[in-house]
Structures are given as structure tokens and as C-alpha cells.
Amino acid sequence: MSLDYVKFTPGFGKFMPKEYRDMVDHGPFGKKTTVSQVGSFKEIMEEHPMCAGCAMTLFIRLAVIAFPNPEDTITVGTAGCGRLAISQAAIQFVYGNYGDQNGVASGLTRGLRLRFGDKPKDVVVMAGDGGMADIGFAQTLHSWFRKEKFTTIMLDNEVYGNTGGQESGMTNQGQVLKMAPLGKKFEKMDMLGMAKVAGCAYVATVVPNNPRRVESVIKKAVLIAREIGPTYIQAYTSCNIEYAIPTEKVLEDCNVVEKDRYKFEEYMTDEAKECLSQLYGYKEYLPKPAKAVEQK
């Protein structure tokens, strides 16, 4: 059913743009495509106006490739740089007013479950650190406390990038920015800790210098949200404009930041582990066989 919305009415295919035809005929819909196959299938991300070399763009590209069922996925975004690209993928996109994204996603997820019952539709929020940890903070936390079954991804560039460099709660203490000339006064917010306290079933950090890891955390987060409850990924997605990172050094910066404040961290509840092993074949989360009791 969901695949049909991208297909052509018979006879109309030849009037569609080439990119669209390639997407229908050679895109990832209904197939299992992986990051290691990129370059040989038509990705469903299209051209967009985000800056050249932006790590957020790279992360969004990888995330869209990683969605386990892109044809049954709906993304939710808000004001900020990321939505400029997220909205240019052949996936249904809903724009929540700035800060409202997790409230919108809560209603959407509940509505889709009423409408489609046990046929899962995956809802994935992707929004900036300002939209999520500052302006949308209450809605983000409430969606977690209320155990809403969708994935929240913070595109953490540690600044309000789209509006020219104001500090956010996720900016590091002391950081000077164009619109924070005296340096940020308080420390980077611990949203990972808050996600755990608020009951997220899966929490992970990731940096786009490791495409396979991005793929792995996105898949797990979406599958766990589908079955168990809220999941949260915090991705370091530098703003090369506001932090003046030369574009050819963006990945070098990713490596430095990963070692400093973005070490890979993955947390999941026992229920989430059981879900991945029982329903989705993740052998590494099968319960370990109990050790034989030593006979004396």
C-alpha cells in the first residue's frame, strides 16, 4: 500500500523527471539497501540548499539510507537547517512549528496507530539542538515521559546555525559565537542523561565519521520505537559556517570531537534488547546461556 504512492499511473512514467523514475525503479523502497551499497542505487534524498560540506547534511543522508522501512516512515522536522534537506527526501515529511516537533510527532504516532493498527509506520523526528533542548524542551521531555513510540534525533551542531550563531543549551561552556560574544555561561545540557531518566528505551550518541555506526544506531532506534517506546539519538553534526571549520577538515573535526565529548555511547533497556533479538534477529542481544554450576 505505502509503496504504491511513489509509483506511476500506467502510461505516465515517461512524463516524470528522470530522478523520479530512477527513484521508483532503482531506489531503496521495499528492498534492504545498506550504506555499503551507496553509489549503486538511487538514494531518495534529493538536492537541497544546505551548505557545502555540512556534517549535518552527511548525517541526514546516512540516516535516510538507514531507515529500515523508508516507504513506511514519516519524518517530522522544524525550523533550523536540517529540515532544508529532510524535506527533500521522498519520504512523507511533517513540519512542526519551531519547538513543537515532539508534540506533533506524538499526535501523529497515535493517529497512525489508530488508522493502521498493527501495520507499523515509523515516525522519526530530526531537529536541531535549539529546537529540541531549548525551545522544544518541554515537548521533547513530555513525549519521553509519556512513552510515545517514535524516534527523536537531535542534530547537535552546538549552535543555532540557521539564524546566524546564537548559543543553545547544547553549546559548550565558554564557547564564543557570533551572537554570544561573551562566551556561553553554563555547561552543555545532559540530554542523554535526561533521556534515560525520562524512560527512553534506547539512547545513543553518534558522529557521522562512522557511516556504518550511524546506520546501526538509526536502525535499532527506529525498530525499538516501533515496538517498545521512545528512543533518542544525539548526533554531533558540526556547523562549519558558525564554527569556521574549513569544509575539507569537517571529518577531522568529527574525529577530534568524538574523542573529546562525543564518545560512542549506547544504552538500551532489557526489554529493548529482547525486542531486537526476538523480533529482528539481533543475535548479540540473545540472553547469555547461564554458566554451568561448578560441581565440587
Added chain:
Amino acid sequence: MYLVAHIDVDICAATSCRLCTQFCPEANTILYNTEAGKDRGLKYGSAYVAVDRCKGCAQCVWVCDNMAKHNAIKMEMIDQIGDQALTENLTYSEKNCTAVLASPVRG
């Protein structure tokens, strides 16, 4: 004029690794032709750039030089590249994407 990435097929097809394709921030930009270079006895096929989508960030150059250590990508002025791939000339097939390469029509 502006710079875009250009991949040396002879280097890439001899040691191919597919790394740059995974790190380009732009989708559908660094593509992969498993047949490239085979007529010259090179085994692996090669990555190439759809220049109409390249934003010239040079991240792929960093990846090829520092991660792959193959030095196969250089930034070049778009009007200096004779054989270019454009999105409109791509043909996808099972696990492959080939391009008819041509000099851009100017004027």
C-alpha cells in the same frame, strides 16, 4: 568557474574501496561503476562524480587521501574536466550505476 571533485579512474579502479561514496554529504553524487577500467585490465571498477550535484566541499579528497590513502581525487575547475558525468546521463542497473561521459555543452 568553480571547483568540483574529479576521480582518477586508473588509481581508483586499481585499489577501489568505496569509502568516498559513503562520506560525501550530498546524495547521488559520488557513484560507482563496477565496469570502469576493466577494458584496461583494472579489476575493481571506479567511483565517479556527478558534477552537477557536487558542491565542491573537498571532503571526498580528505577521505581518499587520509582514510583510503589512495590520493585518487583532486578538485578541478569544472570547465577543465573533459569527461564529466551528469545526472541526466546516468543509468542505474542491478547493483551498478554507469554514466555516459561527455564534455559539457558551453555557451
